[in-house]
Amino acid sequence: MPLTLYSVSDGPPSLAVQQCLKYLNLEYSLVNVDFGRGDHMTKEFELKNPQKEIPVLDDNGFQFGESNAILQYLADKYPKDSTLYPKDLKERALVNHRLCFNLSTYYRYISEHVMAPIFFDYKRTPLSLKKTHIALSNFNTYLKRNGTKYAATDNVTIADFQLVTATMCLEAIDFNFSEYDLVQQWYDTYKQEYPELWKIVERGMKEISEFEKNPPDLSHMVHPIHPVRK
Ligand SMILES: N[C@@H](CCC(=O)N[C@@H](CS)C(=O)NCC(=O)O)C(=O)O
Structure with a gap:
């Protein structure tokens, strides 16, 4: 294999x-x-x-x-179609932009707010909340300016895979982001149009949701960076 x-x-x-x-x-x-x-x-x-x-x-x-x-x-x-990772320079630039945006800002801020306090000894703070709102607001603006159904084009691209999994972290902790109407609409559309892909994400979302209620005991872990909850 x-x-x-x-x-x-x-x-x-x-x-x-x-x-x-x-x-x-x-x-x-x-x-x-x-x-x-x-x-x-x-x-x-x-x-x-x-x-x-x-x-x-x-x-x-x-x-x-x-x-x-x-x-x-x-x-x-393994190109299956011309849409998942377009060859057109400008479309590809937007896909790459969204991937960079997710890495540098969107998932980074969401994971600092959602994931780090579940797994490690961090708190959700007004600052981590503010950064999460900034991430959502930025993404909403990109969707508005681009006017496309998906994050970079009218089709699903590899960038949507990242942005959807980052967004599901918010759903896992019942974080209401409906004020970011285009993000909400994009997320709902993805679930509807790609149920088989959403199933993969949903399994992870449910696990995170469980951990939110019962945080895992990682006290045995010696982490090189993060403080572990004792
Ligand atoms: N930039 C990396 C980030 C991957 C990442 O953060 N993975 C987490 C699990 S979701 C991890 O391995 N964390 C290691 C740790 O916290 O010890 C990527 O996109 O692949």
Whole structure:
């Protein structure tokens, strides 16, 4: 089996890649990395990804992390249509822009507000809330200015896979973002038009929602960066 994805079951970047593999109808082996057990902190995993982050793609021994790079690689290597990762320069620039926006701002701010306090010893603060609103407001503005059904074009692109999984983190904690009407509309449209892809995201959303109610006990973990709740 040439393609293997090392993935965490509730990890938004992992679920973005899983959606892409499904969209492209690619067969692959899924290796579930147990975040709570610290599977990604081992020497073995460090060889796959020195950043010790999940996901990692292995294509016949060619291994790399960073979910944006994985999405771009898969869409380029296995083109199913001309829309998922368009070749047109301006369309592609917008897809790349949305991927960068998600990495630098949208998912970054959402994960600081939603995910970090679930898994580690952080609090939701007025600042993390403010940044989440800024992220949503920025995305709403992009949708308004572009006037497209999806994040970069009128079709689903690899950028939507990332933005949808970031947005589901908000749904997981019942964060109402309906004031960002175009984000809400885009999110609802995606669920309706791509139910098979949404199923992949929904499973992760439900796990995060459970963890929100009962945060995992990671007190055994020695994390190189994040403070662990004791
Ligand atoms: N920029 C990376 C981020 C991946 C990421 O944050 N993965 C999380 C799981 S969802 C992780 O591996 N975190 C490691 C840790 O917190 O120890 C990507 O897009 O692939």
